Amino acid sequence: MSQRLGRWHLSNSMTLSEINIYPIKSAKGISVRTALVERRGIQFDRRWMVVDASGVFLSQRGFPRLALISTHLDSDTLHVNAPGMNTLTLSLQPSSPDPIRVHVWNDGVDAISAGDEAQKWFSTYLDMPSRLVFMPENSIRQVQPKSAIHNDIVSFADGFPLLLISQQSLNDLNDRLVTPVPMNRFRPNIVINNSDAFAEDRWKRIRIGTMLFYVVKPCSRCVTTTVDQETGIQGKEPLATLSRYRKVDGNVLFGQNIIPENVGTITIGDRVEIIG
Secondary structure (H helix, E strand, O other), rough: OOOOOOOOOOOOHHEEEEEOOEEEOOOOOOOEEEEEEOOOOOOOOOOOOEHHHEOEEEEOOOOOOHHHHHHEOOOOOEEOOOOOOEEEEEEEEOOOOOOEEEOOOOOOEEEEEOOOOHHHHHHHHOOOOEEEEEOOOOOOEEOOHHHHHHHHOOOOOOOOOOOEEHHHHHHHHHHHOOOOOOHOOOOEEEEEEEOOOHHHHHOOEEEOOOOEEEEEEEEEHHHHHHEOOOOOOOOOOOHHHHHOOOOOOOEEEEEEHHHHHHOOEEEEOOEEOOOO
């Protein structure tokens, strides 16, 4: 992996520059100015997931058209849109007496169906039997014990409550690419500005505003990074370039998985401090 880390910037110069929520796993994100961070991650982040007829999750890895699904949150409703589809409107707190078992990676998780209308909508859009499910509060999915800090839990995200990337790391990558890519290729929840490129590789614990986070594991990147989030078309970059200088033990690393230590609010412009 590249050693182009440079000197550390003073911690008080670093700020939170982006907050992104992805209500539906593998669909478009929503950029917000402020967000509530809960134990599972940012409120409403990846609490919905598309599954096939067997209850196995679907993602952009196999279904890049998921990138074209957009969402909008208001006080009590999730609105879902996609090209050629009518708007799907869902309650932010769906209820069902009968939980169903779904699977995300190696985890079996209790979820509830988002309803027949949602099932028809996603089956039509993806041209295959599929449905949308929601993770209720009483459904507990643990972070893998080897990476957890204190019995941590996670939503339908791949494995951790939040993903952090620095803007300078993306800048470093784009300096190497013929065609630069936007940050949304990497689907971070939190973007930090005014650090050195890949400085986040060295962090263990950080403070953002009043929130504390453990930096627990580099994020291993997959073909989702090669999907243009505006067109749903898959290519080869930036994964091909990243693999030449960010590969460790066969994994291409970009960004850091983080776990919240407390519950609270983060806001664009918050100071970021390295505390461990």
